[in-house]
Amino acid sequence: MSAPRWLILVCLACAACQPATTPTVDESPVEVPPAETTAPGDSAAQIFTRRILPIFQSKKPSSCTECHLSGVHLQDYIRPSQQATFANLVAAGLIDVEQPDESKILKFIQRTPPQSSLINQQVREQEYEAFHAWIVAAVAQPELLSAAADDQPIGPQLPVEVIRHARRDQVLASFVDNIWTEVGRCAACHSPDRNQKQVAEHGEQVSWIRLNDPQATLDHMLAADLINVADPEKSLLLQKPTLLVEHGGGQKVVVGDRTYKQFRRFIDDYARMTAGGYATADQIPPPADEVSVVTDIWLKLTDVPAEYDQQLLQVDLYPASGDGWSTERIATSDRLVAGPQKLWQHSLSLTASRGSEFAQQLAEQKLPPGKYLAKIYVDQTGKLQQDFTAQLDDSDLVGQVEINSRWPAGYGKMTKVQFRPLSKENAP
Template identity: 35%
Template sequence: MQRTAYAIFVATLIAFGTHSSAAEPTPASVFEQRIMPIFNSPNPSSCVQCHLSSVDLKDYIRPSSRETFLSLRDQGLVDVDRPRDSKILHLIEMGDSDSDSLAKRIHAKNRAAEYEAFASWIAACCQDSELVNAAAIQPSIAAGPKASVEVIRHTRKDRVLDSFVRNIWSQRMRCFPCHTPAEIDAENAMHAKPLERHKEFVAKFGAKMNVFKETPEQTLQSLIASSRKRHGNDLPLINVDAPLQSLLLLKPTAKVPAKDANGNLGKPSSVAPVSHLGGIKMHTDDQSYKAFAAWLQDYALAATGGYRDGNAIPKDNWYPTEHVIRIKGLPADWPNLSTVQIFVHRWDSELDDWSPTPIAFTQCKVTPRKMVNGSLFVIATDDQRDDLSPEGETIPAGRVQLRLYLDRDEVLRDQPTMLIHRDVPDASAVIDAKFEKGFKNADVVEGEHVRMPGV
């Protein structure tokens, strides 16, 4: 019923725009007939095309035409000299440049109706000299989103997609071949077995096996749509209510189902305790787990309007690489399976010392052989981000210092996305890193080169 009512409302806006009357319409009459239907509609505006939350066209509308105009004028959202150049109109039509062609098509009629409604009303207001020159409105009653500009930008879908590519899509080969059909090459003889395995699973469990689609855009859309449709007590792939209880995170860190009395594996479970027919694909608290957790927590807050000011927004500046660091011979008193963060520091010639700011990090667990290894994430600075690739970065070879921080107090259990990076590391090492790709080409540090504090 709501969609039908909104369709009628949009049609009314369009129809109103195609008729004219002998008398010049007043700002108030245009506002009542064209703007108030937007304000009173139970449905979200076309802002949802580009934003997950935090902004709606209704946010810019006050109950009266006068208050709304003065509020927009005072915020620089209306150009009284060139009404058609008003910023509020540019904001509405930003959906026209959306790279998502389907979303652009779905919202086209709604967006056009909103644009013409505001354009007609603003034009009428700008012809009223008394209104144009009226005193500024009180800031306390000004219209606008409650969220800050930083939050509105952070919840844009293109920003969320970019983060998804860096933190989730870049790690998709951990799920090969069962959930990555687009990565299977039927012409490649080495993919014969993976192709067969994938077909078997799809035949048994259906198309839900195909978690990763051909593109990150398609994958994210599918994940969101699937997660909105709850199946019994099954946890969703993306759990906005409890991000760390998302199947996207729980499945690859879960063990295979328990065997029955006949020694056959049981059915995989999507309710707690979760089990995964593919077994463990990433370990809790390794670098991929950290990236998945960071994205899921951020998405949940962005999608539900959980951010209110810029101070709460995470930096979201991790860029994946295929460079691997492996360190052997760690101290015997470092507990097995404890979590370690490793940071990479370059030499700063101006300071004549190692830079206090790391360029990359990884996170891993201490093995029983007192070894750690993990793939690096570049930690981007604000001025680097436009030049970095969300699908993977390369770190130039060179001499670096590695600083190791042991999660002695297990703070990462409650804050899995935290970077420890204390003033004094628990160990360090200086190496001439090649930064080649893959685990077989890892930069290896022998225990004799690992230094403890004060040594």
């Protein structure tokens, strides 16, 4: 009998997932009664009552949470009665009555993610031993072998798309897309290879970046309460860089700018997953059409009108293409204008359509030298503050200028260009 499609996806997920550090229900794993609670010769019913039912009745997470943030629990494969549990597991192809040691439910339990914690390994072993002992005893009992399954499917009841979305490897991929690619903006104060001064002043807690390890960084953010799953908007990861609460590094992010959008995309999604907030596939937010990475390539605009002081200015760069310009931006940056100095400057983020050839090159953090059209937008109405999901568009376009640069990296090597307002000559 072939396994259901959802089971195949769940099993495949466990081989690729990352270790869990924040279970969805309780930080301590489910307590599985040890083998000593049963004795040789115990019936399947006795083993089920003493070792399987406690798993079903537990409110604590099983080893499944190492691979799945939510949506999959070992309890999903157990019914209140032995007969219903056995019959439905057999019907689903999860128990092999001819070769019980080869039962898929046992192989499922044995799936172990990389870097599994010792505690979870012990829980997994106990779960395996309990199910193995019960299955071996159960397949020898004719009354169980003849039991008929009911019409209620056993296992997770969520759509496969929801289960897949909450897999730990998928969560990590989203974290990399939306937050890890931005940590360069925070590294000077929060990366242990660069923040010795800040550590001396404020302590080790300022080092929340884990070098070259996005999973460890996410784990630390959660443990340090930088991400608030109960109230995502109140996450310190958002409130500190926007100066909604005190931040020694000053304002690094503006509500509604690109970085804020990306942080909110991940945090809101993560919070909803941990709460089991997705019931259907159409509730899952689609990934952004565009991917990006922060670089150390800087751009400065001079002679910016002082009237734009403390307003968010966004620059999009379009490379030359034929006799005109590409229709897709290749880099972007946004930051508040320093009105008294008539100045705007910031590091660029390279951008590309998801899955495109250039997207595969973003990690190099290089912008090809040549001619570019810089389109300049300013949020003069504060619409991004009112709705952080809003986008600046042609109604916010205030200028554009051609730039020819080799785009060297480094703050001291920034490309400088004079702001040029829209006119009849350069209007799109």
